[in-house]
Amino acid sequence: MSDTTLVIFGASGDLTQRKLIPALYNLQRKGRLPAGLRILGFARRPWDDAEFRAQLRAGLEQFAPRDFDAARWEAFAAAVTYFRGDLNTPADFELLGQKLAEVEGGAADANRLYYLATGPEYYGPVAAGLGAAGLAQEAGAPENGSRGGWRRLVIEKPFGRDLESAHALNRELHAAFQERQVYRIDHYLGKETAQNILFFRFANTIFEPVWNRNYVYSVQITVAESVDVGHRAGYYDQAGVLRDMFQNHLLQLLTLVAMEPPASFNADAVRNEKVKVLHAIRPIPVEAVAQHTVRAQYRKYRDAPGVAPGSQTPTYAALRLHVDNWRWQGVPFYLRSGKSLSSKSTEIIVQFRRPPHVMFNFAPGHRLSSNTLSICIQPDEGIHLRFEAKVPDSAQDTRSVDMDFHFRDSFGENALPDAYERLLLDALNGDASLFTRGDEIEAAWRIIDPVLKGWESPHAPPLHFYESGSAGPAEAEAFIARDGRAWLSGCGH
Numbered sequence: 001m002s003d004t005t006l007v008i009f010g011a012s013g014d015l016t017q018r019k020l021i022p023a024l025y026n027l028q029r030k031g032r033l034p035a036g037l038r039i040l041g042f043a044r045r046p047w048d049d050a051e052f053r054a055q056l057r058a059g060l061e062q063f064a065p066r067d068f069d070a071a072r073w074e075a076f077a078a079a080v081t082y083f084r085g086d087l088n089t090p091a092d093f094e095l096l097g098q099k100l101a102e103v104e105g106g107a108a109d110a111n112r113l114y115y116l117a118t119g120p121e122y123y124g125p126v127a128a129g130l131g132a133a134g135l136a137q138e139a140g141a142p143e144n145g146s147r148g149g150w151r152r153l154v155i156e157k158p159f160g161r162d163l164e165s166a167h168a169l170n171r172e173l174h175a176a177f178q179e180r181q182v183y184r185i186d187h188y189l190g191k192e193t194a195q196n197i198l199f200f201r202f203a204n205t206i207f208e209p210v211w212n213r214n215y216v217y218s219v220q221i222t223v224a225e226s227v228d229v230g231h232r233a234g235y236y237d238q239a240g241v242l243r244d245m246f247q248n249h250l251l252q253l254l255t256l257v258a259m260e261p262p263a264s265f266n267a268d269a270v271r272n273e274k275v276k277v278l279h280a281i282r283p284i285p286v287e288a289v290a291q292h293t294v295r296a297q298y299r300k301y302r303d304a305p306g307v308a309p310g311s312q313t314p315t316y317a318a319l320r321l322h323v324d325n326w327r328w329q330g331v332p333f334y335l336r337s338g339k340s341l342s343s344k345s346t347e348i349i350v351q352f353r354r355p356p357h358v359m360f361n362f363a364p365g366h367r368l369s370s371n372t373l374s375i376c377i378q379p380d381e382g383i384h385l386r387f388e389a390k391v392p393d394s395a396q397d398t399r400s401v402d403m404d405f406h407f408r409d410s411f412g413e414n415a416l417p418d419a420y421e422r423l424l425l426d427a428l429n430g431d432a433s434l435f436t437r438g439d440e441i442e443a444a445w446r447i448i449d450p451v452l453k454g455w456e457s458p459h460a461p462p463l464h465f466y467e468s469g470s471a472g473p474a475e476a477e478a479f480i481a482r483d484g485r486a487w488l489s490g491c492g493h
């Protein structure tokens with residue numbers, strides 16, 4: 001492979017220190033990075049290379065102390081340099097171009113990965129700045145068979161704050177870059193347990209035959225967080241849980257569970273199927289938003305610095321969605337997520353139908369539980385299958401039991417890398433399967449937009465409140481109980 005430079009915009013920020021550098025360092029430790037990879041940090045601070053490296057080293061020691069090794073760090077840091085520049089100054093992109101040509105030694109086939117670890121307000125301007133300075137232009141056009149000289153742009157979330165702004169941002173990006181050059185991050189897709197969903201479904205034969213409306217009674221996706229909004233209140237108060245978690249992470253998990261098998265594991269084949277699922281989701285009408293959603297806020301939220309007085313921003317939501325296609329017709333998908341809850345847990349529960357006929361003579365009141373398959377995304381990563389077993393030494397009593405798979409038992413305690421390792425490596429290798437395509441992101445906004453609008457309309461459900469450290473608002477229980485169902489939990493035991 002030709003030489004590659006990774007340019008990190010927003011290099012003095014939290015994401016670079018906390019996630020990107022530890023991931024790159026670990027990839028290098030494992031020998032996975034392309035030989036000769038250079039890392040160039042772009043930020044406004046008046047640092048030189050040594051100061052920048054010191055800053056990154058401190059981050060690594062703080063956020064990934066287990067992996068840190070001084071000698072290894074020195075070898076890694078030798079490839080790290082700093083460029084002082086301002087994202088608002090077009091001339092700085094010209095200077096960046098000169099700097100890149102200098103570090104690349106003028107090699108025409110040198111590759112560049114531009115990583116936008118900046119605030120979202122810079123995504124459009126940086127793409128435009130790169131375009132105007134001729135830095136988006138691929139040197140040896142890959143479509144003509146030349147492998148070198150590629151330019152790729154990695155973009156963090158949030159990608160827009162509604163359909164219109166996401167569409168506008170896509171247009172801005174496409175003015176400088178082609179879609180195949182753009183890699184939009186949803187870090188949930190970099191989680192091994194999320195990637196494993198497709199392997200679980202399509203590398204086995206026994207699950208797919210029951211993965212449909214004939215056997216599945218409901219699907220529940222829960223992303224519970226114990227952290228509160230912390231120092232991000234300024235951003236969060238403008239976003240809220242739907243934009244922060246549902247438009248991206250929860251809908252991405254839903255597509256992995258609901259999609260049809262692609263013919264191949266290539267980026268477009270996979271993403272085509274995900275887009276089809278998003279298009280099949282029935283939009284919630286604005287006037288019916290109270291029947292299909294719950295919104296709530298943890299009680300202390302308004303005390304956080306940066307939160308507007310009397311803020312109506314929800315920190316918790318529950319949604320019922322329907323996927324209108326042959327596979328899923330009539331199967332509700334319940335999604336919920338919130339902050340400041342009792343524990344952190346991301347799980348997907350596929351609840352199967354009860355047996356059609358019960359031949360046993362159970363004691364009065366004894367009801368068979370439905371079988372459930374729990375995909376435990378985090379923590380306690382694994383998969384649990386719950387089914388009924390005969391209670392020994394009873395005539396006809398049953399109890400639910402679990403068959404468990406845990407990644408740590410099968411693959412070792414530290415087998416699961418951080419999501420950013422996979423994503424950075426894939427972007428460097430040109431594999432976009434785990435990145436969100438432009439049309440996919442817009443399709444997701446098409447589902448979230450009417451709910452956001454409904455919540456700002458007279459049809460909005462009341463904003464409920466819940467205690468920090470609780471399981472969430474009581475209304476979420478009542479919401480699902482009205483469908484004759486209950487939230488299930490199958491992981492973490």
Ligand code: BG6
Pocket residue numbers: 157225244245346
């Ligand atoms: C981010 C959200 O995308 O995901 C945060 O902006 C949230 O609010 C985080 O806390 C959750 O990620 P994880 O990997 O901890 O589940």
